[in-house]
Amino acid sequence: MSASSTPATGQAEGAARGGTLLVAALVFIALVVAAIGSLGAPLITSVAEEYDVSLSTAQWTLAITLLTGAVATPLLGRLGSAHRRRKVVLATLAVVALGSVATVVPAPFAVILAGRAAQGVGLGLTALMMATARQHLGDRAVSTIAMLSVASTVGVGYPIASLPAQVGGVRVAHLLGVVVAVAALITAVVAVPRDTGAAPAKEPVDWLGASLLSAGLVAVLLVTSQSSRWSSDPLPVVLILLAGAVALAAWVLVERKAARPLVDLTALRHPAVAGANVVMFVSGIAMYLLFTLVTRFVQTPSQAGYGYGLTEVEAGLVLVPFSVLGFVAGRVTPKMREKVSPFGLLTANGFVIALACVLFAGVRGLGVVWPIVVMGVLGFGVGGFSLGSAVSGLILAAHTAAGSFAPTDSGYSTAAWTAGVLALVTIVPAAGMNASRRRRHQS
Incomplete structure (x- = not known):
């Protein structure tokens, strides 16, 4: 040696x-x-x-x-x-x-x-x-x-x-x-x-809370995604929705009393925490709503009067900018946190998602390059929740004629503008919380 x-x-x-x-x-x-x-x-x-x-x-x-x-x-x-x-x-x-x-x-x-x-x-x-x-x-x-x-x-x-x-x-x-x-x-x-380490003497897991949350969300999403059942089978739809509401209400009660809750709901009493969670939730719905729209739109055959009839491979490539720009945003955001408050970032996130929605709603007929641009812009607003996917399905289903496989083109416009409004809605409270935070620091 x-x-x-x-x-x-x-x-x-x-x-x-x-x-x-x-x-x-x-x-x-x-x-x-x-x-x-x-x-x-x-x-x-x-x-x-x-x-x-x-x-x-x-x-x-x-x-x-x-x-x-x-x-x-x-x-x-x-x-x-x-x-x-x-x-x-x-x-x-x-x-x-x-x-x-x-x-x-x-x-x-x-x-x-x-x-x-x-x-x-x-x-x-x-x-x-x-x-x-x-x-x-x-x-x-x-x-x-x-x-x-x-x-x-x-x-x-x-x-x-x-x-x-x-x-x-x-x-x-x-x-x-x-x-x-x-x-x-x-x-x-x-x-x-x-x-490593020994197990603690008592470490309860909130299985009941997890079960209630799962049941409630599944019920709500099931009703949301099956709009065709609303008129044909209204009673089962209402019963499922009520069951979901009861499950979610029970989940809230269980979480408030659990020794180690699945989600600490007491933290939501703080206005800033509650506001941030609402903003992230709504912007996530908007993001996944638009994401699903683009995915379906580009694969729709042109015989429907819109769409590009892309193959699975081509549609997958359209989604690549979402990943690439999401990667870039993930690298840039930590550095931005040193200069911009979290609420400032939430405000910017709302603007980015709203811009992507407006681009898709207003200029999607100008060629396949626009969905690619939209996905790149949307990548900067990476977030999301399953309800966004369900809501997009609900809106498109409402614009699909009986016996037709594809929704009308106006359905995509309605869904895209809905996502844009949701994104814009998040900007107001996020900007307000950011301004309030600045005033507290200055005082």
């Missing part, structure tokens, strides 16, 4: 290599989660055709994934404490892998829907990847968390899933999800550190 090669140096180099391996593993798992989550977007039209369901029904393959992800994120955060984080990560990836298998087997539409729901559970893994980075990566934790935040918003599955869908159909495209889910599971087995 040379004089310069000491045991301490060797240990430091080994730790550095181990840290690099862990960083790569965490980012890879985050990218896999993003890829699986994005598989539904460019395949909505293909799912409708292959499974012989309406476009609004096929849209559930995107909405259900976002819904389960919204519920799973806080739940996994509770389950994935340091003493069992590895176990939770491996179990979650196993669920995602099984869900991926369900999307490729020859079975009715309900099975692929269940598989997509299981895949959505993986959307809650990003928070656990960040917690792992904080615990094990020391000085590299901050930069790794920034990469994980960006990786979780990049829709790498858009163009990648499109080619196999065009060649072999929806199930072949979803086979990609099986491959990457299994690869992520193997990566986690090899690279995620073993659990």
Whole structure:
């Protein structure tokens, strides 16, 4: 051993290599989660055709994934404490892998829907990847968390899933999800550190709250997405809506009394916290509403009087600017936070989403370049919630004539302007909170 090669140096180099391996593993798992989550977007039209369901029904393959992800994120955060984080990560990836298998087997539409729901559970893994980075990566934790935040918003599955869908159909495209889910599971087995520390004496998990929230959101989204049932079967629609409202009301009561609630509703008593959450919620609806509109519009055959009749691959490429600009925004935003308040960023986010909505509503007939521009602009306003996807389906369904596969062109205008109004609505409270914050700091 040379004089310069000491045991301490060797240990430091080994730790550095181990840290690099862990960083790569965490980012890879985050990218896999993003890829699986994005598989539904460019395949909505293909799912409708292959499974012989309406476009609004096929849209559930995107909405259900976002819904389960919204519920799973806080739940996994509770389950994935340091003493069992590895176990939770491996179990979650196993669920995602099984869900991926369900999307490729020859079975009715309900099975692929269940598989997509299981895949959505993986959307809650990003928070656990960040917690792992904080615990094990020391000085590299901050930069790794920034990469994980960006990786979780990049829709790498858009163009990648499109080619196999065009060649072999929806199930072949979803086979990609099986491959990457299994690869992520193997990566986690090899690279995620073993659990540390003893289990606390008592650590309750709010399973009742998670169940009530899931039931309430599913009921509301189900009624929202099935507008054709409102006139044909009004009684079941009303009963489902009431059941959803009761479940959500019960969830609020449970959360207020739970020792460790799934969502800390008491924090919403603070006007700034409540306002920020409302703004983010509404802007997320607007963002995903427009996102779904563009995805469906570009694939609509020109025989409908609008649309570009793009193939799955071409539609996937249209969505690439969303990922690229979302990546750029993810890199720029942390630096902007040093100069701009969080409410200032929310205000800017509302303007960006509103601009994208106006561009799509006003000039989408000028060629395929405009949807590409719209997706690039929208990428800067990355956010979203499953209700946005359901609302877009509701509006388009209301503009679809009986027996027609595609909605009218005016339906896209109505939905786009609706998204734009929602985005503009978020600007006023966000700007107001920003101004109030400045006054407090000046006084």
